[in-house]
Amino acid sequence: MDQNLIESLVQKIAGRSLFLVGMMGCGKSRTGPILAKYLNYKYLDLDYLIEKVAKKSINNIFSEDGEEIFRYFESKCLQETIKIPSMVISTGGGVVTKKENWGILSQGIVIWIDLKKEFALERLSKEITKRPMLQDNDLNDIYDKIFNSRKDLYAQADIRINIANEDVDEVVNKIIFGIHKKLFTNRD
Numbered sequence: 001m002d003q004n005l006i007e008s009l010v011q012k013i014a015g016r017s018l019f020l021v022g023m024m025g026c027g028k029s030r031t032g033p034i035l036a037k038y039l040n041y042k043y044l045d046l047d048y049l050i051e052k053v054a055k056k057s058i059n060n061i062f063s064e065d066g067e068e069i070f071r072y073f074e075s076k077c078l079q080e081t082i083k084i085p086s087m088v089i090s091t092g093g094g095v096v097t098k099k100e101n102w103g104i105l106s107q108g109i110v111i112w113i114d115l116k117k118e119f120a121l122e123r124l125s126k127e128i129t130k131r132p133m134l135q136d137n138d139l140n141d142i143y144d145k146i147f148n149s150r151k152d153l154y155a156q157a158d159i160r161i162n163i164a165n166e167d168v169d170e171v172v173n174k175i176i177f178g179i180h181k182k183l184f185t186n187r188d
């Protein structure tokens with residue numbers, strides 16, 4: 001990666017945080033730390049913060065308290081993240097579903113990691129026990145249902161990064177070039 005490009009990008013971003021959004025399994029939590037390292041930003045996985053604040057796992061929040069309580073914690077934690085500049089924040093897939101979250105997200109740069117469905121299903125099939133919304137459901141059907149309910153919300157992101165089977169460094173490069181294109185050429 002060209003260091004001059006990164007330096008000019010960081011200067012242009014001027015401390016705004018980067019929010020990674022997208023469907024579960026798209027690689028937000030794997031991509032975020034690498035992207036932060038490239039940009040010399042801090043990194044936070046929102047789900048990790050939620051677990052610390054709630055003092056229980058995401059699975060336990062869903063099973064014991066329900067999705068509504070999880071979304072409450074998610075919104076409260078998201079509100080705290082915007083107080084710290086120069087962060088890459090991996091969000092949960094449903095962060096886009098609450099209107100008030102967009103007020104926070106829009107203070108930064110929102111990047112939709114849009115993983116092709118076939119690769120998402122392959123990844124998620126190995127993680128069903130870690131994904132409360134997938135348990136006791138047909139993976140393909142529930143994925144379609146969730147994606148269809150969120151795709152218009154994801155589309156509100158500042159930048160959309162289409163990925164298939166790229167490794168994390170390739171995804172980071174796509175994000176960096178996507179941000180550069182958006183900020184320096186003002187085109188989608």
